[in-house]
Amino acid sequence: xxxxxxxxxxxxxxxxxxxxxxxxxxxxxxxxxxxxxxxxxxxxxxxxxxxxxxxxxxxxxxxxxxxxxxxxxxxxxxxxxxxxxxxxxxxxxxxxxxxxxxxxxxxxxxxxxxx
Amino acid sequence: xxxxxxxxxxxxxxxxxxxxxxxxxxxxxxxxxxxxxxxxxxxxxxxxxxxxxxxxxxxxxxxxxxxxxxxxxxxxxxxxxxxxxxxxxxxxxxxxxxxxxxxxxxxxxxxxx
Numbered sequence: 001x002x003x004x005x006x007x008x009x010x011x012x013x014x015x016x017x018x019x020x021x022x023x024x025x026x027x028x029x030x031x032x033x034x035x036x037x038x039x040x041x042x043x044x045x046x047x048x049x050x051x052x053x054x055x056x057x058x059x060x061x062x063x064x065x066x067x068x069x070x071x072x073x074x075x076x077x078x079x080x081x082x083x084x085x086x087x088x089x090x091x092x093x094x095x096x097x098x099x100x101x102x103x104x105x106x107x108x109x110x111x112x113x114x115x
Numbered sequence: 116x117x118x119x120x121x122x123x124x125x126x127x128x129x130x131x132x133x134x135x136x137x138x139x140x141x142x143x144x145x146x147x148x149x150x151x152x153x154x155x156x157x158x159x160x161x162x163x164x165x166x167x168x169x170x171x172x173x174x175x176x177x178x179x180x181x182x183x184x185x186x187x188x189x190x191x192x193x194x195x196x197x198x199x200x201x202x203x204x205x206x207x208x209x210x211x212x213x214x215x216x217x218x219x220x221x222x223x224x225x226x227x228x
Binding site for chain 2: 034036041042043044045046091093095103104105106107108111
């Protein structure tokens with residue numbers, strides 16, 4: 001079946017640094033990818049919709065200058081958390097849309113810890 | 116505005132018995148409903164889905180029921196196994212929303228041996 005891979009799975013960084021998380025669709029092309037964030041014991045919150053070759057669409061309340069999303073190719077979307085702070089510590093998950101079936105496939109998630 | 120709600124944050128069931136996880140929604144325009152299972156520190160994995168034109172879908176031990184008039188769906192796991200212990204999310208989307216999934220808050224299922 002279709003596979004979506006995220007890298008890195010875990011990252012620890014100092015406050016003020018920027019962190020990039022990659023989301024790759026390994027065996028299919030995804031014109032649309034989604035980025036989610038999950039706080040402990042809470043639901044997956046959609047942060048933004050990433051469309052290949054165009055600007056991402058951010059959900060209300062998500063800072064686009066804080067969470068930079070780039071979808072430069074049909075198999076790769078990146079999320080960059082700029083000037084990370086401890087409150088950005090969270091579990092970030094991407095998903096990729098298989099357009100011809102409408103199925104969504106999720107990455108394994110990336111746990112960010114900001115010290 | 117929470118369009119998809121799972122009002123039970125946790126559920127504990129004995130091994131071999133039935134687990135019933137519930138989900139309510141408010142948007143009558145949703146076309147599909149899905150259940151995902153999530154272990155700690157992992158991404159969610161797809162479990163089962165149901166189209167809004169159906170009222171039941173079964174896959175092995177998992178059955179999803181949809182009651183459109185009540186805007187309610189449920190996931191039944193029979194028989195429950197300790198390996199089923201995880202957080203279960205229901206999710207919904209409409210075709211005109213480009214695959215954007217709206218998730219419930221999740222229910223943590225614990226199946227005790």
